[in-house]
Amino acid sequence: MAVEEAHEIHTVKDTGTLQDIPDDVTLRRKVPVREQLHPAQRVSIDFDEAHNQELLDTISYNFPIKIFTDGSKLDGGEVGSAAVVYLPNGNKVRLKTKLGRTTSVFIAELTAIESALLWLTRSKWRDNAIIASDSLSSLKALQDRNNPDPTVFSIHSALKNLRQNHDQHVRFTWVKAHCGIEGNELADQAAKEAATQRTATCNNEFPISFAKHVIRLRTHQKWQEEYELESQNSQIAKWFATIDEIEEFRKQVAVSFEMTQILTRHGYHKSYLHRFKITDDPLCPCDDSSIQDIMHLLRHCPIFGGARHDHEMTCNNLKINPYKINELLTKSEPTTTFTQLIKTIVNRLKNINKT
Structure with missing residues (x-):
């Protein structure tokens, strides 16, 4: 069974599809080295840490645009990501994205950051911005200049575009979840709302970790069935x-x-x-x-x-x-x-x- 499991995982990597998953939901692949940004063009990212609203206010004081991002996966399997943008004029913009059920929370968190940056690129606002996320793993992934994940690559490209074409700088900070930070709470609520939207899903891909999990469950079920058949003796x-x-x-x-x-x-x-x-x-x-x-x-x-x-x-x-x-x-x-x-x-x- 272990050999069959390894063969099935290899097949998924080769074909980009997974048994029992619709063909339009494909394997999430790394960005090829030849398509990645030249090392000299890659943006170095660091982030602060804010454990409460007061500390966040201090960190973000000189950034007119404040963006809070979050990703959510509900018990029913629905996935959503969201960004809440606080503009200098006092208005708020909510960006919600419904994602496929095969999307991990990690990817949902990254997608929220990506959505915020792409919106910033298209908007008329050219003030510097700060992005606050409660996902430490996402922020650490962004720190890796050689990370081949497609969403990380998209974020790095957007940051480079904002800096080179608009002289717009973006700072990142980690915020502690569910500790009374207003923007984080709004982003969390918006991500849950995005997960339950009756709209078509974006990012219809599955990570290899999802495929391995599904294949392992299938192998386990087959093993259990054989065990039950042989259990009489x-x-x-x-x-x-x-x-x-x-x-x-x-x-x-x-x-x-x-x-x-x-x-x-x-x-x-x-x-x-x-x-x-x-x-x-x-x-x-x-x-x-x-x-x-x-x-x-x-x-x-x-x-x-x-x-x-x-x-x-x-x-x-x-x-x-x-x-x-x-x-x-x-x-x-x-x-x-x-x-x-x-x-x-x-x-x-x-x-x-x-x-």
Whole structure:
């Protein structure tokens, strides 16, 4: 499956399209080196930081045009970007753009800055401007003079155009979100409104990260379906209902010889050994009548009563099932006592069974 996943990602990069996505929504590609600005023409960008309205007012005092930008992705998947322009005459201009559902918040934030600069280029206003964004990642992306992202390239080109053709300079500042800065709050509201507009979307592209995410989900679903088909005869499936549970278990519990024996039910217990005629019978020496399988050893065998009592008391105090792994993983303490119980059983079993 990993090979198939890698092949599908390569195909997306080659064709620019993604299965189950409309053909007019294409891969977002980097700007080729030959099309990028000459290094001498690239604009160096720095930004200030404003954690409140008072500090922002100080930073922006000498900039007659103040622009606030924001991008938003709603729970339903709708995406929008917006810029709110404060003009020297006291008027405000709101620029809203509805973006495709495959657009990331990062790209939405950059698109808002791009929209503001393109509007500034077309407008009659030639005062210097300051752009305030609450997206630190976007501002850092703009600082990279060699960034091949198409929106970053467009922003750099617009800044160069404003400076060379209009002698208009733009300063950037990061603002803390949702801390009472009026312009930022208005931009946030406008971006959400843009996301829900009943208009055609712009920027119908998907980043390669989106493609990888979709392909990974598809691979995971296929893996889960195959796991369910094979679960009827699988010992592992008796412990884990889903692939997600296995992955979570592997994150939290170190793989060990003892744990492998318990989960696969292949080990030193007599019900397993008897299948291969290594022991005369499958019975546990604790009473010479109970089948010595994994569940007997874990839940009933009096030989391991002490370790079992510690584990079950821990689980009872936390109100979780002592033998449901997905519940055990929600707390570290029962996971530890379960692991200790398993190690106690496996490490003593050979001597107990004299095998």
